[in-house]
Amino acid sequence: MTFPPCYEPADDDEPPDPSRRTFMIGSAAATAGLFVSPSLLAQEPQKIADPHAIPISLDVNGKVHTLKLDPRTTLLDALREHLDLTGAKKGCDQGACGACTVLVDGRRINSCITLAAMHQGQKIVTVEGLAVNGRLNPVQAAFIRNDGFQCGYCTSGQVCSAVALLREGHAGSDAEIREWMSGNICRCGCYVGIVAAIREAKHATV
Amino acid sequence: MQPFDFARTSEAAEAIASGGRYVAGGTNLIDLMKADVEHPPRLIDINGIALTKVEPVAGGVRIGALARMSDVAENAIIREHFPVIAQALLASASPQIRNAASLGGNLMQRTRCPYFRELTFAECNKRNPGSGCAAVDSENRSHAVAGGSSACIATHPSDFAVAFAALDGVITLRGPNGERQVAATDFHLLPGNTPHIEHDLKQGELITSLFIPDAPHARRSAYLKIRDRASYEFAVTSAAVGLDLNGGSIRSARVALGGIGTKPWRSREAEGVLAGKNVSAALFREAAEAALRGAKDYGQNGFKIELAKRTLVRALGDLAGGVA
Numbered sequence: 149m150t151f152p153p154c155y156e157p158a159d160d161d162e163p164p165d166p167s168r169r170t171f172m173i174g175s176a177a178a179t180a181g182l183f184v185s186p187s188l189l190a191q192e193p194q195k196i197a198d199p200h201a202i203p204i205s206l207d208v209n210g211k212v213h214t215l216k217l218d219p220r221t222t223l224l225d226a227l228r229e230h231l232d233l234t235g236a237k238k239g240c241d242q243g244a245c246g247a248c249t250v251l252v253d254g255r256r257i258n259s260c261i262t263l264a265a266m267h268q269g270q271k272i273v274t275v276e277g278l279a280v281n282g283r284l285n286p287v288q289a290a291f292i293r294n295d296g297f298q299c300g301y302c303t304s305g306q307v308c309s310a311v312a313l314l315r316e317g318h319a320g321s322d323a324e325i326r327e328w329m330s331g332n333i334c335r336c337g338c339y340v341g342i343v344a345a346i347r348e349a350k351h352a353t354v
Numbered sequence: 355m356q357p358f359d360f361a362r363t364s365e366a367a368e369a370i371a372s373g374g375r376y377v378a379g380g381t382n383l384i385d386l387m388k389a390d391v392e393h394p395p396r397l398i399d400i401n402g403i404a405l406t407k408v409e410p411v412a413g414g415v416r417i418g419a420l421a422r423m424s425d426v427a428e429n430a431i432i433r434e435h436f437p438v439i440a441q442a443l444l445a446s447a448s449p450q451i452r453n454a455a456s457l458g459g460n461l462m463q464r465t466r467c468p469y470f471r472e473l474t475f476a477e478c479n480k481r482n483p484g485s486g487c488a489a490v491d492s493e494n495r496s497h498a499v500a501g502g503s504s505a506c507i508a509t510h511p512s513d514f515a516v517a518f519a520a521l522d523g524v525i526t527l528r529g530p531n532g533e534r535q536v537a538a539t540d541f542h543l544l545p546g547n548t549p550h551i552e553h554d555l556k557q558g559e560l561i562t563s564l565f566i567p568d569a570p571h572a573r574r575s576a577y578l579k580i581r582d583r584a585s586y587e588f589a590v591t592s593a594a595v596g597l598d599l600n601g602g603s604i605r606s607a608r609v610a611l612g613g614i615g616t617k618p619w620r621s622r623e624a625e626g627v628l629a630g631k632n633v634s635a636a637l638f639r640e641a642a643e644a645a646l647r648g649a650k651d652y653g654q655n656g657f658k659i660e661l662a663k664r665t666l667v668r669a670l671g672d673l674a675g676g677v678a
Binding site for chain 2: 200202218219220222241242243246249255256257258261262263265266268309312313316318326327328330331332
Protein backbone atom coordinates (compact mmCIF):
# COMPACT_ATOMS: atom_id res chain seq x y z
CA MET A 149 0.00 0.00 0.00
CA THR A 150 1.05 3.59 -0.40
CA PHE A 151 0.72 6.27 2.19
CA PRO A 152 -0.84 9.57 1.24
CA PRO A 153 1.68 12.34 0.70
CA CYS A 154 2.32 14.84 3.49
CA TYR A 155 -0.45 17.35 3.86
CA GLU A 156 0.11 20.35 1.63
CA PRO A 157 -2.12 23.27 2.51
CA ALA A 158 -3.77 24.60 -0.60
CA ASP A 159 -4.24 28.26 -1.37
CA ASP A 160 -7.79 28.07 -0.16
CA ASP A 161 -6.67 26.35 3.04
CA GLU A 162 -9.59 26.32 5.43
CA PRO A 163 -9.36 25.46 9.09
CA PRO A 164 -11.24 22.21 9.63
CA ASP A 165 -14.53 22.34 11.44
CA PRO A 166 -13.63 22.39 15.16
CA SER A 167 -15.89 19.44 15.76
CA ARG A 168 -13.64 17.23 17.87
CA ARG A 169 -15.27 18.23 21.10
CA THR A 170 -18.73 17.79 19.64
CA PHE A 171 -17.64 14.34 18.63
CA MET A 172 -16.28 13.57 22.10
CA ILE A 173 -19.47 14.72 23.82
CA GLY A 174 -21.61 12.82 21.37
CA SER A 175 -19.66 9.61 21.71
CA ALA A 176 -19.55 9.89 25.50
CA ALA A 177 -23.31 10.22 25.60
CA ALA A 178 -23.70 7.22 23.30
CA THR A 179 -21.46 5.14 25.53
CA ALA A 180 -23.23 6.35 28.65
CA GLY A 181 -26.52 5.29 27.10
CA LEU A 182 -25.43 1.70 27.37
CA PHE A 183 -25.00 1.88 31.10
CA VAL A 184 -27.08 4.68 32.53
CA SER A 185 -30.81 4.55 32.93
CA PRO A 186 -32.80 6.87 30.64
CA SER A 187 -34.26 8.69 33.62
CA LEU A 188 -30.79 9.81 34.66
CA LEU A 189 -29.86 10.77 31.13
CA ALA A 190 -32.96 12.89 30.87
CA GLN A 191 -31.86 15.08 33.78
CA GLU A 192 -30.46 18.44 32.73
CA PRO A 193 -27.31 19.39 34.55
CA GLN A 194 -28.40 21.71 37.31
CA LYS A 195 -27.33 25.32 37.02
CA ILE A 196 -26.60 26.48 40.53
CA ALA A 197 -26.26 30.23 41.00
CA ASP A 198 -22.73 30.84 42.26
CA PRO A 199 -22.89 33.16 45.28
CA HIS A 200 -19.30 34.23 44.62
CA ALA A 201 -19.82 35.11 40.97
CA ILE A 202 -18.84 38.55 39.74
CA PRO A 203 -19.42 40.11 36.31
CA ILE A 204 -16.39 39.68 34.07
CA SER A 205 -16.10 40.96 30.53
CA LEU A 206 -13.58 39.28 28.22
CA ASP A 207 -12.59 40.26 24.67
CA VAL A 208 -11.65 36.98 23.03
CA ASN A 209 -10.78 36.61 19.36
CA GLY A 210 -12.41 39.94 18.64
CA LYS A 211 -15.68 39.26 20.42
CA VAL A 212 -16.66 40.65 23.80
CA HIS A 213 -18.28 38.18 26.20
CA THR A 214 -19.96 39.19 29.43
CA LEU A 215 -19.86 36.42 31.99
CA LYS A 216 -20.63 35.92 35.66
CA LEU A 217 -17.75 33.98 37.10
CA ASP A 218 -16.38 32.98 40.46
CA PRO A 219 -13.30 35.22 40.87
CA ARG A 220 -11.26 32.03 41.34
CA THR A 221 -11.80 31.16 37.68
CA THR A 222 -8.51 31.11 35.80
CA LEU A 223 -8.35 32.59 32.34
CA LEU A 224 -7.88 29.05 31.00
CA ASP A 225 -11.01 27.75 32.71
CA ALA A 226 -12.99 30.76 31.55
CA LEU A 227 -11.99 30.04 27.95
CA ARG A 228 -12.51 26.30 28.06
CA GLU A 229 -15.43 25.83 30.43
CA HIS A 230 -17.41 29.02 29.92
CA LEU A 231 -16.68 30.06 26.32
CA ASP A 232 -16.21 26.57 24.85
CA LEU A 233 -12.86 27.61 23.40
CA THR A 234 -11.08 24.35 24.07
CA GLY A 235 -8.03 25.05 21.92
CA ALA A 236 -5.95 26.19 24.88
CA LYS A 237 -5.20 23.02 26.84
CA LYS A 238 -4.85 22.24 30.51
CA GLY A 239 -1.61 20.31 30.81
CA CYS A 240 0.23 20.81 34.08
CA ASP A 241 -2.12 23.55 35.32
CA GLN A 242 0.80 25.21 37.11
CA GLY A 243 2.58 27.26 34.49
CA ALA A 244 5.20 24.65 33.69
CA CYS A 245 4.18 23.15 30.33
CA GLY A 246 2.82 25.96 28.12
CA ALA A 247 -0.14 24.00 26.71
CA CYS A 248 -2.42 26.82 27.92
CA THR A 249 -0.50 29.59 26.11
CA VAL A 250 -2.67 32.40 24.73
CA LEU A 251 -1.93 35.92 23.52
CA VAL A 252 -3.01 38.84 25.68
CA ASP A 253 -2.57 42.24 24.04
CA GLY A 254 -0.23 40.44 21.64
CA ARG A 255 1.96 38.91 24.36
CA ARG A 256 2.07 35.20 25.12
CA ILE A 257 1.20 34.17 28.67
CA ASN A 258 0.19 31.02 30.53
CA SER A 259 -3.59 31.24 30.95
CA CYS A 260 -3.63 28.64 33.74
CA ILE A 261 -1.87 30.78 36.35
CA THR A 262 -3.78 33.98 35.93
CA LEU A 263 -7.35 34.89 36.78
CA ALA A 264 -9.94 35.73 34.16
CA ALA A 265 -10.90 38.75 36.24
CA MET A 266 -7.41 40.21 35.73
CA HIS A 267 -7.82 40.43 31.95
CA GLN A 268 -10.85 42.63 31.44
CA GLY A 269 -10.31 45.25 28.78
CA GLN A 270 -7.47 43.33 27.17
CA LYS A 271 -7.49 41.64 23.78
CA ILE A 272 -7.20 37.89 24.20
CA VAL A 273 -6.40 35.69 21.22
CA THR A 274 -6.54 31.90 21.40
CA VAL A 275 -5.52 29.38 18.77
CA GLU A 276 -9.10 29.55 17.48
CA GLY A 277 -8.49 33.20 16.61
CA LEU A 278 -5.32 32.80 14.57
CA ALA A 279 -6.82 31.90 11.22
CA VAL A 280 -7.88 34.95 9.20
CA ASN A 281 -10.78 34.77 6.77
CA GLY A 282 -10.66 31.01 6.75
CA ARG A 283 -6.92 30.85 6.07
CA LEU A 284 -4.61 29.23 8.55
CA ASN A 285 -1.95 31.36 10.17
CA PRO A 286 1.41 30.59 8.48
CA VAL A 287 2.59 29.05 11.74
CA GLN A 288 -0.35 26.64 11.79
CA ALA A 289 0.24 25.65 8.17
CA ALA A 290 3.96 25.19 8.82
CA PHE A 291 3.28 22.94 11.84
CA ILE A 292 1.17 20.71 9.59
CA ARG A 293 3.76 20.64 6.79
CA ASN A 294 6.65 19.90 9.16
CA ASP A 295 4.99 17.36 11.46
CA GLY A 296 5.30 19.73 14.42
CA PHE A 297 3.25 17.41 16.59
CA GLN A 298 2.28 13.86 17.28
CA CYS A 299 -0.56 13.62 19.80
CA GLY A 300 -1.41 17.30 19.37
CA TYR A 301 -2.15 18.11 23.00
CA CYS A 302 0.56 20.76 23.33
CA THR A 303 0.11 22.09 19.79
CA SER A 304 -2.29 24.97 20.43
CA GLY A 305 0.12 26.31 23.03
CA GLN A 306 3.12 25.70 20.79
CA VAL A 307 1.44 27.52 17.91
CA CYS A 308 0.38 30.54 19.99
CA SER A 309 3.84 30.70 21.50
CA ALA A 310 5.49 30.47 18.08
CA VAL A 311 3.28 33.23 16.66
CA ALA A 312 4.44 35.49 19.50
CA LEU A 313 8.05 34.38 19.12
CA LEU A 314 8.05 35.47 15.47
CA ARG A 315 6.55 38.84 16.35
CA GLU A 316 9.19 39.27 19.07
CA GLY A 317 11.93 38.54 16.54
CA HIS A 318 13.40 35.55 18.33
CA ALA A 319 13.77 33.19 15.36
CA GLY A 320 17.29 34.19 14.38
CA SER A 321 18.69 30.66 14.66
CA ASP A 322 17.55 27.19 15.67
CA ALA A 323 19.26 27.69 19.04
CA GLU A 324 17.38 30.94 19.58
CA ILE A 325 14.08 29.32 18.60
CA ARG A 326 14.71 26.49 21.05
CA GLU A 327 15.55 28.88 23.89
CA TRP A 328 12.51 31.08 23.25
CA MET A 329 10.20 28.04 22.92
CA SER A 330 11.46 26.57 26.21
CA GLY A 331 8.18 27.42 27.92
CA ASN A 332 6.35 24.88 25.76
CA ILE A 333 6.93 21.24 26.53
CA CYS A 334 6.13 18.49 24.01
CA ARG A 335 5.88 15.07 25.64
CA CYS A 336 5.94 13.38 22.23
CA GLY A 337 9.29 15.04 21.59
CA CYS A 338 8.41 16.69 18.29
CA TYR A 339 10.90 19.48 18.83
CA VAL A 340 12.72 18.91 15.55
CA GLY A 341 9.50 19.41 13.62
CA ILE A 342 8.46 22.35 15.78
CA VAL A 343 11.76 24.16 15.18
CA ALA A 344 11.54 23.42 11.44
CA ALA A 345 7.97 24.74 11.35
CA ILE A 346 8.93 28.00 13.06
CA ARG A 347 11.95 28.43 10.81
CA GLU A 348 9.72 27.95 7.79
CA ALA A 349 6.96 30.22 9.10
CA LYS A 350 9.54 32.96 9.64
CA HIS A 351 10.28 32.98 5.93
CA ALA A 352 6.57 32.80 5.12
CA THR A 353 5.84 35.92 7.14
CA VAL A 354 8.76 38.18 6.18
CA MET B 355 -8.58 27.37 45.74
CA GLN B 356 -10.23 29.04 48.72
CA PRO B 357 -12.84 31.70 47.95
CA PHE B 358 -11.70 35.32 48.15
CA ASP B 359 -13.07 38.79 47.55
CA PHE B 360 -11.66 40.34 44.41
CA ALA B 361 -11.14 44.01 43.62
CA ARG B 362 -9.18 46.05 41.11
CA THR B 363 -7.66 49.46 41.51
CA SER B 364 -5.62 51.99 39.57
CA GLU B 365 -4.64 53.95 42.69
CA ALA B 366 -1.75 52.91 44.94
CA ALA B 367 -3.38 54.63 47.93
CA GLU B 368 -6.55 52.63 47.40
CA ALA B 369 -4.59 49.39 47.18
CA ILE B 370 -2.68 50.18 50.37
CA ALA B 371 -5.88 51.03 52.25
CA SER B 372 -7.69 47.94 50.97
CA GLY B 373 -6.17 45.43 53.37
CA GLY B 374 -6.06 42.99 50.46
CA ARG B 375 -3.25 40.84 49.16
CA TYR B 376 -1.70 42.38 46.05
CA VAL B 377 -1.65 40.48 42.78
CA ALA B 378 0.25 41.65 39.67
CA GLY B 379 1.43 38.88 37.31
CA GLY B 380 0.11 36.24 39.68
CA THR B 381 2.47 33.63 38.25
CA ASN B 382 3.57 32.59 41.73
CA LEU B 383 0.63 33.65 43.91
CA ILE B 384 -2.17 32.13 41.81
CA ASP B 385 -0.18 28.91 41.48
CA LEU B 386 0.22 28.73 45.26
CA MET B 387 -3.44 29.61 45.81
CA LYS B 388 -4.43 26.70 43.57
CA ALA B 389 -2.22 24.45 45.70
CA ASP B 390 -3.89 25.94 48.83
CA VAL B 391 -0.49 26.99 50.15
CA GLU B 392 -1.70 30.59 49.92
CA HIS B 393 -5.28 31.53 50.75
CA PRO B 394 -5.71 35.28 50.96
CA PRO B 395 -9.28 36.24 51.90
CA ARG B 396 -9.03 39.42 49.79
CA LEU B 397 -7.15 39.84 46.56
CA ILE B 398 -6.55 43.20 44.95
CA ASP B 399 -5.45 43.42 41.33
CA ILE B 400 -2.91 46.27 41.17
CA ASN B 401 -2.16 46.03 37.45
CA GLY B 402 -4.03 49.25 36.77
CA ILE B 403 -1.58 51.33 38.83
CA ALA B 404 0.86 53.32 36.66
CA LEU B 405 4.08 51.74 37.89
CA THR B 406 5.59 50.20 34.78
CA LYS B 407 8.18 52.77 33.67
CA VAL B 408 11.88 52.17 33.39
CA GLU B 409 13.48 55.60 33.55
CA PRO B 410 16.90 57.13 34.09
CA VAL B 411 17.07 59.19 37.28
CA ALA B 412 19.92 60.95 39.07
CA GLY B 413 22.60 58.37 39.81
CA GLY B 414 20.94 55.38 38.23
CA VAL B 415 17.76 53.87 36.91
CA ARG B 416 14.32 53.58 38.47
CA ILE B 417 12.13 50.63 37.54
CA GLY B 418 8.43 50.68 38.33
CA ALA B 419 7.44 47.70 40.46
CA LEU B 420 4.86 46.60 37.89
CA ALA B 421 7.31 46.58 34.97
CA ARG B 422 7.31 43.12 33.45
CA MET B 423 10.43 40.96 33.47
CA SER B 424 10.44 40.75 29.66
CA ASP B 425 10.16 44.52 29.22
CA VAL B 426 12.95 45.26 31.67
CA ALA B 427 15.20 42.65 30.05
CA GLU B 428 14.66 44.29 26.64
CA ASN B 429 15.13 47.85 27.90
CA ALA B 430 18.12 49.62 26.29
CA ILE B 431 19.26 51.34 29.51
CA ILE B 432 19.18 48.07 31.41
CA ARG B 433 21.03 46.16 28.69
CA GLU B 434 23.73 48.76 28.33
CA HIS B 435 24.28 49.94 31.90
CA PHE B 436 23.19 46.91 33.94
CA PRO B 437 23.80 43.79 31.81
CA VAL B 438 23.72 41.49 34.85
CA ILE B 439 20.09 42.51 35.40
CA ALA B 440 19.06 41.82 31.79
CA GLN B 441 20.93 38.49 31.79
CA ALA B 442 19.42 37.35 35.09
CA LEU B 443 15.94 38.20 33.85
CA LEU B 444 16.40 36.36 30.56
CA ALA B 445 17.76 33.33 32.41
CA SER B 446 14.56 33.22 34.47
CA ALA B 447 11.47 31.11 33.83
CA SER B 448 9.96 31.11 30.31
CA PRO B 449 8.96 33.85 27.85
CA GLN B 450 5.32 33.42 28.89
CA ILE B 451 6.08 33.85 32.58
CA ARG B 452 8.45 36.76 31.94
CA ASN B 453 5.67 38.51 30.02
CA ALA B 454 3.34 38.22 33.01
CA ALA B 455 5.59 38.51 36.05
CA SER B 456 6.39 41.91 37.52
CA LEU B 457 9.67 42.87 39.16
CA GLY B 458 7.97 43.66 42.46
CA GLY B 459 6.36 40.24 42.38
CA ASN B 460 9.66 38.65 41.47
CA LEU B 461 11.13 39.94 44.74
CA MET B 462 8.09 38.61 46.59
CA GLN B 463 8.11 35.14 45.04
CA ARG B 464 8.24 32.26 47.44
CA THR B 465 10.53 29.28 47.64
CA ARG B 466 10.30 26.24 45.36
CA CYS B 467 10.97 23.94 48.35
CA PRO B 468 8.74 20.92 47.56
CA TYR B 469 7.81 20.52 51.21
CA PHE B 470 6.53 24.09 51.26
CA ARG B 471 4.58 23.70 48.03
CA GLU B 472 2.88 20.41 48.87
CA LEU B 473 0.27 20.26 51.62
CA THR B 474 0.60 16.51 52.10
CA PHE B 475 3.81 17.21 53.99
CA ALA B 476 2.77 18.18 57.49
CA GLU B 477 6.11 19.72 58.40
CA CYS B 478 6.95 23.14 57.03
CA ASN B 479 7.78 26.03 59.34
CA LYS B 480 7.32 28.48 56.50
CA ARG B 481 3.80 27.30 55.66
CA ASN B 482 2.79 26.28 59.17
CA PRO B 483 5.01 27.90 61.82
CA GLY B 484 6.14 25.48 64.52
CA SER B 485 5.42 22.34 62.50
CA GLY B 486 9.07 21.55 61.81
CA CYS B 487 11.20 21.30 58.68
CA ALA B 488 10.89 18.20 56.53
CA ALA B 489 13.88 19.12 54.39
CA VAL B 490 16.67 19.43 56.95
CA ASP B 491 17.07 15.66 57.36
CA SER B 492 15.47 14.47 54.13
CA GLU B 493 15.46 15.16 50.38
CA ASN B 494 17.36 18.42 50.18
CA ARG B 495 19.42 18.42 47.00
CA SER B 496 17.82 21.70 45.90
CA HIS B 497 18.10 23.40 49.26
CA ALA B 498 20.30 26.16 50.61
CA VAL B 499 23.83 25.68 51.91
CA ALA B 500 24.05 29.27 53.17
CA GLY B 501 21.81 31.17 55.56
CA GLY B 502 19.78 28.18 56.73
CA SER B 503 18.69 27.31 60.26
CA SER B 504 17.38 24.14 61.86
CA ALA B 505 13.91 25.59 61.17
CA CYS B 506 14.31 26.14 57.41
CA ILE B 507 16.78 25.65 54.57
CA ALA B 508 14.49 26.70 51.72
CA THR B 509 16.34 28.31 48.80
CA HIS B 510 15.35 31.74 47.53
CA PRO B 511 14.46 31.05 43.88
CA SER B 512 14.89 34.43 42.15
CA ASP B 513 17.66 35.16 39.65
CA PHE B 514 16.79 38.84 39.34
CA ALA B 515 16.94 39.39 43.11
CA VAL B 516 20.51 38.06 43.10
CA ALA B 517 21.61 40.53 40.42
CA PHE B 518 19.65 43.32 42.13
CA ALA B 519 21.39 42.61 45.46
CA ALA B 520 24.79 42.52 43.77
CA LEU B 521 24.31 46.02 42.32
CA ASP B 522 23.22 47.62 45.62
CA GLY B 523 19.58 47.92 44.55
CA VAL B 524 17.19 49.94 46.67
CA ILE B 525 13.48 49.20 47.05
CA THR B 526 10.90 51.94 47.58
CA LEU B 527 7.95 50.87 49.69
CA ARG B 528 4.79 52.84 50.13
CA GLY B 529 2.60 52.18 53.15
CA PRO B 530 -0.19 53.76 55.15
CA ASN B 531 2.35 56.13 56.74
CA GLY B 532 4.21 57.16 53.60
CA GLU B 533 7.27 56.01 51.73
CA ARG B 534 10.52 54.45 52.84
CA GLN B 535 13.55 52.89 51.19
CA VAL B 536 15.10 49.53 51.96
CA ALA B 537 18.38 48.16 50.60
CA ALA B 538 17.88 45.03 48.50
CA THR B 539 20.30 43.20 50.78
CA ASP B 540 18.15 44.04 53.84
CA PHE B 541 14.78 43.31 52.23
CA HIS B 542 14.90 39.51 52.35
CA LEU B 543 15.32 38.05 55.82
CA LEU B 544 17.20 35.00 57.04
CA PRO B 545 14.84 32.28 58.31
CA GLY B 546 16.23 31.95 61.86
CA ASN B 547 13.35 30.76 64.02
CA THR B 548 10.75 32.62 61.94
CA PRO B 549 11.02 31.32 58.38
CA HIS B 550 7.45 32.40 57.67
CA ILE B 551 8.61 36.05 57.91
CA GLU B 552 10.46 36.49 54.62
CA HIS B 553 10.69 40.23 54.03
CA ASP B 554 11.01 43.56 55.71
CA LEU B 555 7.54 44.50 54.53
CA LYS B 556 5.06 46.02 56.95
CA GLN B 557 1.31 45.58 56.89
CA GLY B 558 -0.18 47.26 53.83
CA GLU B 559 3.15 48.22 52.27
CA LEU B 560 3.43 48.08 48.50
CA ILE B 561 6.66 47.91 46.51
CA THR B 562 6.38 50.89 44.18
CA SER B 563 9.79 51.07 42.53
CA LEU B 564 13.29 49.65 42.37
CA PHE B 565 16.39 51.80 42.03
CA ILE B 566 19.75 50.59 40.76
CA PRO B 567 22.75 52.89 41.06
CA ASP B 568 24.88 53.38 37.97
CA ALA B 569 28.51 52.40 38.48
CA PRO B 570 31.47 51.03 36.51
CA HIS B 571 30.98 47.61 38.13
CA ALA B 572 27.34 47.70 36.99
CA ARG B 573 28.31 48.35 33.37
CA ARG B 574 30.82 45.50 33.42
CA SER B 575 28.62 42.87 34.98
CA ALA B 576 27.29 39.43 34.13
CA TYR B 577 25.08 36.61 35.37
CA LEU B 578 26.03 32.96 35.11
CA LYS B 579 23.38 30.39 35.93
CA ILE B 580 23.91 26.65 36.30
CA ARG B 581 20.79 24.52 35.89
CA ASP B 582 19.77 20.88 35.66
CA ARG B 583 18.58 21.54 32.10
CA ALA B 584 19.51 24.15 29.52
CA SER B 585 16.53 26.44 29.96
CA TYR B 586 13.34 27.09 31.93
CA GLU B 587 14.70 25.86 35.24
CA PHE B 588 15.62 27.31 38.58
CA ALA B 589 19.27 27.76 39.45
CA VAL B 590 21.27 25.02 41.09
CA THR B 591 23.89 27.70 41.52
CA SER B 592 24.34 31.13 39.99
CA ALA B 593 26.63 34.10 40.24
CA ALA B 594 25.95 37.79 39.64
CA VAL B 595 29.26 39.61 39.31
CA GLY B 596 30.42 43.12 38.53
CA LEU B 597 33.97 44.39 38.15
CA ASP B 598 35.41 47.88 37.95
CA LEU B 599 38.74 47.26 36.24
CA ASN B 600 41.74 49.49 35.76
CA GLY B 601 43.80 47.46 33.32
CA GLY B 602 44.46 44.21 35.13
CA SER B 603 43.66 45.56 38.54
CA ILE B 604 40.28 45.48 40.26
CA ARG B 605 39.11 48.80 41.67
CA SER B 606 35.93 47.33 43.10
CA ALA B 607 33.86 44.18 42.71
CA ARG B 608 30.29 43.09 43.30
CA VAL B 609 29.40 39.46 44.00
CA ALA B 610 26.10 37.77 44.81
CA LEU B 611 25.22 34.10 44.53
CA GLY B 612 21.92 32.39 43.76
CA GLY B 613 20.61 28.87 44.27
CA ILE B 614 22.65 28.41 47.43
CA GLY B 615 21.11 30.78 49.95
CA THR B 616 17.93 31.21 51.92
CA LYS B 617 18.06 34.75 50.55
CA PRO B 618 19.87 36.32 47.58
CA TRP B 619 23.44 35.80 48.77
CA ARG B 620 25.52 38.95 48.51
CA SER B 621 29.12 38.18 49.40
CA ARG B 622 31.00 41.17 50.74
CA GLU B 623 33.65 38.66 51.82
CA ALA B 624 34.41 37.81 48.18
CA GLU B 625 34.28 41.47 47.21
CA GLY B 626 36.82 42.25 49.97
CA VAL B 627 39.19 39.64 48.59
CA LEU B 628 38.92 41.05 45.06
CA ALA B 629 39.15 44.79 45.71
CA GLY B 630 42.51 46.34 44.96
CA LYS B 631 44.07 43.13 43.61
CA ASN B 632 45.24 42.08 40.20
CA VAL B 633 43.05 39.78 38.17
CA SER B 634 44.14 36.13 38.33
CA ALA B 635 42.65 32.66 38.48
CA ALA B 636 44.12 32.19 41.94
CA LEU B 637 42.50 35.41 43.16
CA PHE B 638 39.09 34.35 41.85
CA ARG B 639 39.42 30.99 43.60
CA GLU B 640 40.35 32.79 46.81
CA ALA B 641 37.24 34.98 46.45
CA ALA B 642 35.11 31.89 45.90
CA GLU B 643 36.52 30.23 49.01
CA ALA B 644 35.65 33.37 50.97
CA ALA B 645 32.11 33.47 49.55
CA LEU B 646 31.33 29.90 50.59
CA ARG B 647 33.13 29.91 53.94
CA GLY B 648 30.65 28.65 56.52
CA ALA B 649 28.40 26.98 53.93
CA LYS B 650 26.75 23.84 55.29
CA ASP B 651 26.09 20.46 53.67
CA TYR B 652 22.69 19.10 54.77
CA GLY B 653 23.17 15.69 53.21
CA GLN B 654 22.28 15.97 49.53
CA ASN B 655 23.16 19.56 48.75
CA GLY B 656 26.85 19.55 49.66
CA PHE B 657 27.81 19.47 45.98
CA LYS B 658 26.49 23.01 45.67
CA ILE B 659 29.37 24.33 47.79
CA GLU B 660 32.03 23.37 45.26
CA LEU B 661 29.72 24.03 42.30
CA ALA B 662 29.00 27.56 43.56
CA LYS B 663 32.71 28.24 43.91
CA ARG B 664 33.37 27.09 40.36
CA THR B 665 30.39 29.09 39.12
CA LEU B 666 31.80 32.23 40.69
CA VAL B 667 35.33 31.58 39.41
CA ARG B 668 34.05 31.10 35.87
CA ALA B 669 31.77 34.15 36.01
CA LEU B 670 34.61 36.36 37.23
CA GLY B 671 37.03 34.90 34.69
CA ASP B 672 34.67 35.48 31.77
CA LEU B 673 33.96 39.00 32.94
CA ALA B 674 37.64 39.85 33.33
CA GLY B 675 38.22 38.80 29.74
CA GLY B 676 38.95 35.12 29.76
CA VAL B 677 41.23 34.90 32.78
CA ALA B 678 40.98 31.60 34.67
